[in-house]
Amino acid sequence: MFKKTMMIIVIIAIALMLIFGCGKEDNPFDPNRGGYNDTPQENLSFIDTTTLDPGIDGEIVDVDPSTGEIIIYFLDFMDASTVNTSNIIVRDTTNGTSITGATLTYYPEIKKAVFRGTFSDDAVFVVTLKSDLKNNAGIQLDGNDNGLIDGSPYDDYRYRLYTGTGNVGDVDFVHPEIDWVTPGTTNGVDTLPTIAVLFTDSDIDTTTLTLTNFTLMKTSSQVSVSCTLLTAALNHVSFQPRSKLDEATQYTVTVECASVFDTCGNVLLGFVGENDGWVANIPDYTWDFITEAIDTLLDGEPPQVSVAYVSGEELVVRFDDDMDTSTFTTTNIKVFNNATKQNLVGSIINEYDGKGFRYTLENAVSGTWYKLWVSKDVKEAAPGSWYLDGNIPPNPNGVGGEWNDDYEKEFLMP
Numbered sequence: 001m002f003k004k005t006m007m008i009i010v011i012i013a014i015a016l017m018l019i020f021g022c023g024k025e026d027n028p029f030d031p032n033r034g035g036y037n038d039t040p041q042e043n044l045s046f047i048d049t050t051t052l053d054p055g056i057d058g059e060i061v062d063v064d065p066s067t068g069e070i071i072i073y074f075l076d077f078m079d080a081s082t083v084n085t086s087n088i089i090v091r092d093t094t095n096g097t098s099i100t101g102a103t104l105t106y107y108p109e110i111k112k113a114v115f116r117g118t119f120s121d122d123a124v125f126v127v128t129l130k131s132d133l134k135n136n137a138g139i140q141l142d143g144n145d146n147g148l149i150d151g152s153p154y155d156d157y158r159y160r161l162y163t164g165t166g167n168v169g170d171v172d173f174v175h176p177e178i179d180w181v182t183p184g185t186t187n188g189v190d191t192l193p194t195i196a197v198l199f200t201d202s203d204i205d206t207t208t209l210t211l212t213n214f215t216l217m218k219t220s221s222q223v224s225v226s227c228t229l230l231t232a233a234l235n236h237v238s239f240q241p242r243s244k245l246d247e248a249t250q251y252t253v254t255v256e257c258a259s260v261f262d263t264c265g266n267v268l269l270g271f272v273g274e275n276d277g278w279v280a281n282i283p284d285y286t287w288d289f290i291t292e293a294i295d296t297l298l299d300g301e302p303p304q305v306s307v308a309y310v311s312g313e314e315l316v317v318r319f320d321d322d323m324d325t326s327t328f329t330t331t332n333i334k335v336f337n338n339a340t341k342q343n344l345v346g347s348i349i350n351e352y353d354g355k356g357f358r359y360t361l362e363n364a365v366s367g368t369w370y371k372l373w374v375s376k377d378v379k380e381a382a383p384g385s386w387y388l389d390g391n392i393p394p395n396p397n398g399v400g401g402e403w404n405d406d407y408e409k410e411f412l413m414p
C-alpha cells in the first residue's frame with residue numbers, strides 16, 4: 001500500500017514537472033527564460049534615472065573643445081570591476097560607431113561613473129547599461145525595475161542623448177510587429193499568390209527583408225518553394241513563388257522574426273498584440289494557407305460542422321463534406337455535463353450518408369446543459385482528407401487541424 005502511494009506521488013510529481021517545465025520553456029515571452037533566478041530581491045534597482053547627467057533625451061555638452069561627459073550616479077556602491085565599457089556602452093547611432101577616445105572612470109566613494117570621449121557633432125547616442133553591472137553585494141542591475149533578476153536583455157537599461165542638432169526622435173526603442181499578412185490563414189488561394197507581410201511601423205531595415213527570413217514551403221513535405229522578392233519597403237515585404245503552386249495543397253509561410261529588425265536595431269516581435277516587450281528568444285511567426293482546386297475532382301476545403309442539434313433522444317451532428325467515419329471515435333467525440341464536466345455516456349451512430357453522426361442522449365437529464373466536443377482530429381474522406389476546421393475563434397478560417405480547431409457547442413437537454 002505504502003509502495004503504491006509513493007509510486008502515485010512520484011508519478012504526480014513527474015507529471016507536474018513536465019507540465020510546468022514545458023510550460024515555461026514553451027513560452028518565449030517569459031522574462032525569466034535563460035536560467036536566471038527569478039526570486040524577488042529587495043532594493044534591486046540601483047539606477048536612479050533622475051540622477052543621470054545629461055538626463056534621458058538630454059544634450060551632451062563638451063567640457064573642453066573636444067571632450068564630452070556622460071555621468072551616472074548609482075544608488076548602490078558598485079562592484080567596481082563591473083563598471084567598465086563592456087557594461088556601459090555608448091553608441092553613436094548617427095554614424096553607427098562607438099565613441100572615439102572613450103574612457104570610463106568609477107569613483108567608488110560617491111558611486112559615480114563618468115564616461116568621457118569625443119562625441120561627434122549633431123548626432124544621437126544610445127547609452128546601454130548592461131544587466132551585468134553589479135552592486136558590491138553581487139546583485140545585478142534590474143533595468144526593467146520589476147524586482148526580479150531577469151538578465152539581459154530585459155534588465156539592460158537604455159536611454160538616448162544627443163549633440164547639437166541631433167534629434168533623439170530619430171532613434172526609437174519600439175519593436176516592429178507584424179500588423180497584417182496576405183494571403184492569411186485561408187483556402188482557395190490563387191496558385192501564384194503574392195505573399196505580403198505588413199509591419200506596424202514604417203521603420204524596417206529593408207536589408208533584413210530577404211527570402212532567407214521570409215520563406216514558403218509545402219506543409220506536408222516541408223520542402224521549400226523558390227520565390228522572387230517583389231518589394232522590400234520600410235513597412236512591408238512581398239514575394240511570390242517562381243512557378244505555380246500545386247492545387248488544393250497546404251503551404252506554410254515562415255517569418256524568421258529574430259532576423260528582422262527596424263532601422264534602430266529593434267527586433268521584430270511577431271504578430272501585433274501577441275507579444276510582450278523586449279524578448280531574448282524570438283520565435284518564428286508562421287501561418288498556413290491552402291491553394292484553390294482548379295481541377296474540380298480535387299478538394300481544397302477542410303470540413304466544418306454545419307449543424308449540431310438535439311432531435312428526440314439524439315444529438316445530430318452534420319458536416320459539410322463526406323467524412324472519414326473511422327475518425328468518429330469516443331476519443332474524438334465527447335459530450336460533457338457543462339457544470340460538473342462529467343462525461344455523458346452515449347453511443348455514436350454514423351449517419352448513412354457519411355456526413356455526420358448521432359450521439360445518443362438516453363443518459364441526459366432534461367433541463368441540464370451539456371457541451372459537445374469534437375476533436376480537430378476528425379477527418380473528411382478522400383480526396384480532400386483534411387482535418388476539421390473547428391469553431392473556436394478565429395476558426396473556422398479555411399485551414400483545418402490547427403491546434404485550436406476543435407469544435408464545441410453547448411446545448412440544453414429538452
Ligand SMILES: [Ca+2]
Pocket residue numbers: 142143144145146147148149150151154155
Ligand atoms: Ca528585472
Ligand SMILES: [Ca+2]
Pocket residue numbers: 172173174175176201203262264266
Ligand atoms: Ca521602431
Ligand SMILES: [Ca+2]
Pocket residue numbers: 299300301302303321380384386
Ligand atoms: Ca472538403
Ligand SMILES: [Ca+2]
Pocket residue numbers: 388389390395396397398399400401402405
Ligand atoms: Ca482552422
